Amino acid sequence: MQHTKDRRQRRDDYHHGDLSRALLSAGRTLLEEGGPSALNLREIARRVGVSAPSAYHHFPNLEAIAVAIAAQGFAQMTELLEAAPTNERGKLTPAGEAYIAFARANPGLYRLMFGDGFHTASDANSELRAMRQRAYQVVAESLRKRLPARQVPVAALYLWSLVHGLALLLIDGQLDADASPTATIQNVLRMAGTGLPTSG
Amino acid sequence: MQHTKDRRQRRDDYHHGDLSRALLSAGRTLLEEGGPSALNLREIARRVGVSAPSAYHHFPNLEAIAVAIAAQGFAQMTELLEAAPTNERGKLTPAGEAYIAFARANPGLYRLMFGDGFHTASDANSELRAMRQRAYQVVAESLRKRLPARQVPVAALYLWSLVHGLALLLIDGQLDADASPTATIQNVLRMAGTGLPTSG
Numbered sequence: 001m002q003h004t005k006d007r008r009q010r011r012d013d014y015h016h017g018d019l020s021r022a023l024l025s026a027g028r029t030l031l032e033e034g035g036p037s038a039l040n041l042r043e044i045a046r047r048v049g050v051s052a053p054s055a056y057h058h059f060p061n062l063e064a065i066a067v068a069i070a071a072q073g074f075a076q077m078t079e080l081l082e083a084a085p086t087n088e089r090g091k092l093t094p095a096g097e098a099y100i101a102f103a104r105a106n107p108g109l110y111r112l113m114f115g116d117g118f119h120t121a122s123d124a125n126s127e128l129r130a131m132r133q134r135a136y137q138v139v140a141e142s143l144r145k146r147l148p149a150r151q152v153p154v155a156a157l158y159l160w161s162l163v164h165g166l167a168l169l170l171i172d173g174q175l176d177a178d179a180s181p182t183a184t185i186q187n188v189l190r191m192a193g194t195g196l197p198t199s200g
Numbered sequence: 201m202q203h204t205k206d207r208r209q210r211r212d213d214y215h216h217g218d219l220s221r222a223l224l225s226a227g228r229t230l231l232e233e234g235g236p237s238a239l240n241l242r243e244i245a246r247r248v249g250v251s252a253p254s255a256y257h258h259f260p261n262l263e264a265i266a267v268a269i270a271a272q273g274f275a276q277m278t279e280l281l282e283a284a285p286t287n288e289r290g291k292l293t294p295a296g297e298a299y300i301a302f303a304r305a306n307p308g309l310y311r312l313m314f315g316d317g318f319h320t321a322s323d324a325n326s327e328l329r330a331m332r333q334r335a336y337q338v339v340a341e342s343l344r345k346r347l348p349a350r351q352v353p354v355a356a357l358y359l360w361s362l363v364h365g366l367a368l369l370l371i372d373g374q375l376d377a378d379a380s381p382t383a384t385i386q387n388v389l390r391m392a393g394t395g396l397p398t399s400g
Contacts, residue, residue: 035318037237037317092396114368116316116317117316133374153384154387154391155391155396155397157366160365161362161365161366161388162361163365164365164368164369165362165365168314168364169361169364172329174332184353184354188357191354191395192396193396195391195394196292196355196359197347198346
């Protein structure tokens with residue numbers, strides 16, 4: 001039981017809030033190593049060096065920590081989107097690039113944010129859905145500045161579908177291995193502005 | 201043990217191939233009830249009324265039946281895409297609508313086909329990726345008929361990203377509750393042809 005005692009000791013070393021942050025950080029590492037299905041509260045506790053009950057004290061179950069990690073992800077993504085420059089012609093390409101760069105840098109987190117691995121009817125899934133809805137409002141908001149109100153819903157859904165689908169296909173490794181991701185992303189995002197070419 | 205004997209008996213009632221089909225069908229039902237994370241080989245066996253070993257005889261593990269179900273899904277989706285009419289101006293809108301209708305009618309299956317719930321590095325995930333690559337070739341093939349070869353890769357990725365992202369946002373329940381899905385889908389797909397409006 002020396003082992004357990006060490007862990008208790010370790011728990012006391014954390015200031016209030018620090019253990020919570022350490023657990024979230026270990027969870028994100030685990031997520032990037034093996035995707036949402038690899039998230040495991042006992043393994044997170046083990047990595048932080050505390051007992052499972054100490055971890056459960058902060059996050060009563062796996063869904064609770066998953067939701068907290070996803071909330072961090074949405075906050076970070078929103079910040080990046082808001083910081084993306086609007087280029088000279090008011091194009092949203094930089095925001096699209098920022099969105100996809102975020103997903104590519106954090107593929108496990110991005111999948112989690114979109115509910116991968118969660119039971120469709122779970123509370124965690126409803127919470128994630130509400131967070132996604134708020135992220136969508138950021139896109140809609142920036143479109144409101146350049147389009148008449150009646151065009152905003154379809155345009156926002158069009159852009160969001162495009163970057164969401166592209167991000168997932170990229171992190172799933174669906175792109176031709178010989179293509180340069182950066183150039184491909186820029187070309188696809190450019191097509192968001194022009195539409196599908198109709199001929200040569 | 202009467203129970204077990206009944207199950208053995210039941211297994212003998214299946215002609216070769218029929219049990220396999222029955223297991224796949226029960227798997228699909230389970231998938232639509234609870235998403236990919238609800239797939240469970242013992243539960244599938246129970247529903248078909250055979251013992252777990254009888255099920256394992258056909259599918260050695262959960263990944264094996266998941267891959268077989270996904271293969272069915274890709275075959276069905278490819279058939280629907282190939283059957284979608286090309287409209288008078290050679291537009292791909294009907295194929296886009298068919299793609300999204302398939303995802304909406306089979307949300308659990310569609311998520312599974314895109315690897316939801318699978319460990320990123322699993323063999324099942326690699327097999328699913330290869331199947332997705334073949335589905336992508338169907339899109340690329342139909343674009344080759346209307347665009348110069350050099351424009352095909354970006355155009356195919358653009359269209360696939362759009363329908364994939366839109367399908368997922370729809371089955372995740374991200375659409376405004378008051379919007380008509382059919383009209384919204386048509387409007388978003390129309391924008392695939394025209395690009396984002398630049399002003400009123």
